[in-house]
Amino acid sequence: EAQVTQNPRYLITVTGKKLTVTCSQNMNHEYMSWYRQDPGLGLRQIYYSMNVEVTDKGDVPEGYKVSRKEKRNFPLILESPSPNQTSLYFCASSLSLPSGGNTIYFGEGSWLTVV
Amino acid sequence: SQELEQSPQSLIVQEGKNLTINCTSSKTLYGLYWYKQKYGEGLIFLMMLQKGGEEKSHEKITAKLDEKKQQSSLHITASQPSHAGTYLCGADISAGNNRKLIWGLGTSLAVNP
DSSP, rough: OOOOEOOSEEEOOOTOOOOOEEEEEESSSSSSEEEEEEETTTTEEEEEEEEEEEEEEEETTTTTEESSEEEEEEEEEEEEEEEEEEEEEEEEEEESSSGGHHHHHHHOOOEOOOO | OSSSEEEEEEEEEETOOOEEEEEEEESOOOEEEEEETTTTSOOOEEEEEESSEEEEEETTTEEEETTOOOTTEEEEEOOOGGGOOEEEEEEEEEETTTEEEEEEEOOOEEOOO
């Protein structure tokens, strides 16, 4: 079954404590991205990756890092989380660029609360 | 203001009624995605439209793309409680020399039995 798997699904953490949200896809997709979803602001892209070792900033990259060492995995790293990073996070993947008319598959989301 | 506007923001309908949700872009549309989201859960792909005038249907949901108006509409026929949720549109638009994907804020749909 085609899947994008994120972990953890729910996390409460404290300010400044580094955390990583993992994302894995089983479809051999080249393109992966991370979004955050906030009330009134909708989905905003944090980072994206066109392929292994190729990553680029989205619209709201500040405070986040990513890596793409393998095709299937695209972890999101918060080096020093702050309360304004409290949000619902989604990982997404597609065969190639979404502009190619490719279906975008989303993970189930990770609720992150930073206190 | 949003580059991609969805209307209405929210909608309450009686089971069995038809409804339409609109998604309007301020930029030229190269493609338009429709997704459904239950509160706090992942986004479920409904359909993707690429050509002007294109219309796609899945069960009781039909979506159409009007390139001239830079708009897409999602129509649900004979709504059921299972249709409740938030409907999101995502648009493939031009951004400088590149293309990018932008998202509407969603339309929240409640269906009363």
